[in-house]
Amino acid sequence: MKLVRTFGRSKAAAAALVETLEQRGAANTAKVEPVVRRILADVRKGGDTGLRKYAAKFDGLAKGQALLVSREEMHVAWDDTAPELQAAMMVARGNILAFAEAQKPKEWTIAPAEGVKTGQIVRPLGSVGCYVPGGRYPLPSTLLMTVTPAQVAGVERIVVCSPKPARETMAAAWLAGVTEFYRVGGAQAIAAMAFGTETIGRVDKIVGPGNLFVTAAKTIVSTECGIDMPAGPTEIVVTSETGDAAGIAADLVAQAEHDPEALAILITSSEALAKDVAAAVKLQSAKNAIAKQSLAAQGCIFVTESVAEARELTNRLAPEHLTVDAAADLKWVRNAGSVFVGAYAPQSMGDYVSGPNHVLPTGRVGRLRGGLSVMDFVKVITVQEYTRKGLRKIGPHAIALAEAEGLVGHAESVRVRMR
Ligand SMILES: NC(=O)c1ccc[n+]([C@@H]2O[C@H](COP(=O)([O-])OP(=O)(O)OC[C@H]3O[C@@H](n4cnc5c(N)ncnc54)[C@H](O)[C@@H]3O)[C@@H](O)[C@H]2O)c1
Ligand SMILES: N[C@H](CO)Cc1c[nH]c[nH+]1
Ligand SMILES: [Zn+2]
Known part of the structure; x- marks a missing residue:
């Protein structure tokens, strides 16, 4: 050093x-951006064909090999896993789960004035893609770290992508109850999850770590698909x-x-x-x-x-x-x-x-932010509710501000209900 x-x-x-x-x-x-942009464009245009081309080139995907890892494959992988590793995965999953439960944002309501209620409700994202690296080392721990908080949040569709998944990664997927797992990785997997292909439906948000290619791809697709953060x-x-x-x-x-x-x-x-x-x-x-x-x-x-x-x-x-x-x-x-x-x-x-x-x-x-958490998998949606009394109480302040901004329609939308 x-x-x-x-x-x-x-x-x-x-x-x-x-x-x-x-x-x-x-x-x-910037170093990898040209090659990543080419991969993203090819998968966007070619769908499964583009995806398979790069999966074969970088990760040895065989011609005709199913992209989907079946539940049966995951089950066999789990059964073939040594009991000590099974136990370690269960402890890890339990602790990740407990931590995510503790971090989950709460719903609440306050009353800034009589007859006025404001608060927040918490709703899960509809679909997420969890990227699990698999280039140099299999990272079953990353499968647990990404899928578990998504489940705690209540995300309905959880997709996992990982290149040439190792037995340990498939075993972790079995433990976590993953149902949609594709054996693809790199920028091409990020493209598939962001844009969709014939086999892989697009997701609302992509999370998870990866090498420079994966991280650059996530950053580029972030204009049209949510991402967690650069986790390179x-x-x-x-x-x-x-x-x-x-x-x-x-x-x-x-x-x-x-x-x-x-x-x-x-x-x-x-x-x-x-x-x-x-x-x-x-x-x-x-x-x-x-x-x-x-x-x-x-x-x-x-x-x-x-x-x-x-x-x-x-x-x-x-x-x-x-x-x-x-x-x-x-x-x-x-x-x-x-x-x-x-x-x-x-x-x-x-x-x-x-x-x-x-x-x-x-x-x-x-x-700007800490690590991945259950907060990445939910939306905190604000809510506001008025009674006539509440509106009469603080409505005049909204009218004053609207008039100061010259927005007469805004002012009238309050006034009309106060009469
Ligand atoms: N920040 C975090 O939270 C965090 C957590 C865990 C791991 N990591 C990082 O994740 C990374 C894992 O990297 P990895 O490589 O082992 O696995 P990976 O799955 O991220 O990358 C492998 C993929 O890279 C692509 N690739 C490789 N060479 C390429 C090339 N020349 N052109 C285009 N694409 C190419 C291939 O498609 C391959 O599938 C490491 O950098 C590690 O430090 C970060
Ligand atoms: N240290 C990595 C995050 O940078 C996470 C990890 C997974 N397996 C081992 N380590
Ligand atoms: Zn590490």
């Missing part, structure tokens, strides 16, 4: 690096003064192993911790080819002049995963997808079993 001091002689270089990191999300999308190649920032070097290094290596494009960063004002973590990362990543590649390409350790500067830089980067030393640190955290507190909270626990979602914003979108 590159060691970068934010003061002294390397101050300018550090500032330039931070700017590059800030622009990384958009720059990465994994990012980790550890901001620590007192952490344990071996544990910090293990988290950096773990998240770096997702993708050569993954981003792993330590921010500290402690020169000694920086050096210890650098040495531990070198050792721990020695046999992990992908982690080694991403750490060499993007990994860096910022040594800041002060603790305050370390915190400010962390919020500027708005990372997907953030680890801090202690609960007191939560006070200064403003931007992050998910926060892990203390030496005994490996980020991998959040990836699998804690319950909060592991589908998290990348590319500094942590400035």
Whole structure:
């Protein structure tokens, strides 16, 4: 990992690096945009034919192979899964379910004046597409993380797309009760869910993580289909003064192993911790080819002049995963997808079993929102109800505002009911 001091002689270089990191999300999308646009256009025009062409090219889909993964295939996959893994999936699903239930927005009503009721009702989306990555590793955990909150929200039609689905992913689908699962991935799967094909009906919203191609495709289709957020190649920032070097290094290596494009960063004002973590990362990543590649390409350790500067830089980067030393640190955290507190909270626990979602914003979108949640699968619709008395009470204020805006029709629509 590159060691970068934010003061002294390397101050300018550090500032330039931070700017590059800030622009990384958009720059990465731009790199793959031409090829992704071509795939999207081909699937939009060619439907199943276009989809199959790319699924065969990138993921080895056989000619004539069914796109739909049958319930029977999922059942066989579940039966072939080792009991320990079945148990792990059940624990993960239970915790994700409980967390999503707790997060579900509530319906409520208030009375701003006598005879006036305002409130909100909560309704599920009609249909969603859950993208489950399957390029480098099968991610059954992502199937549980995307499908479960959609079910808690009450979404009627839940579609899953995953390229060359592994037995473990199909087993997770069985556990979650998935009924519409297609063995397609990449930008072509995003196109199919956004535009529809003969086999795959379009959905209202696409959620889930993926590599650069998937993330760029989601961003492009977002003008005509809802999306959750860019949840692209994994990012980790550890901001620590007192952490344990071996544990910090293990988290950096773990998240770096997702993708050569993954981003792993330590921010500290402690020169000694920086050096210890650098040495531990070198050792721990020695046999992990992908982690080694991403750490060499993007990994860096910022040594800041002060603790305050370390915190400010962390919020500027708005990372997907953030680890801090202690609960007191939560006070200064403003931007992050998910926060892990203390030496005994490996980020991998959040990836699998804690319950909060592991589908998290990348590319500094942590400035705008947290991870995927049940809120992504519902609409909060406001409601307002008046009695004649209520209208007479606050109607004149609406008339005053309407007249100030010159909207005489608005004013009259209130006045006519007050007579
Ligand atoms: N941010 C999050 O919440 C989060 C969560 C889990 C995983 N991830 C990320 O998801 C990603 C998973 O990536 P993956 O590659 O393993 O699986 P993936 O399913 O995202 O991508 C595989 C697909 O990429 C497409 N593809 C590959 N090479 C291509 C090319 N040259 N041209 C066009 N399309 C091409 C193929 O269609 C293939 O189906 C990783 O980057 C990981 O870090 C992020
Ligand atoms: N760390 C990933 C999010 O960036 C999620 C994941 C799934 N499996 C293992 N990890
Ligand atoms: Zn992970």
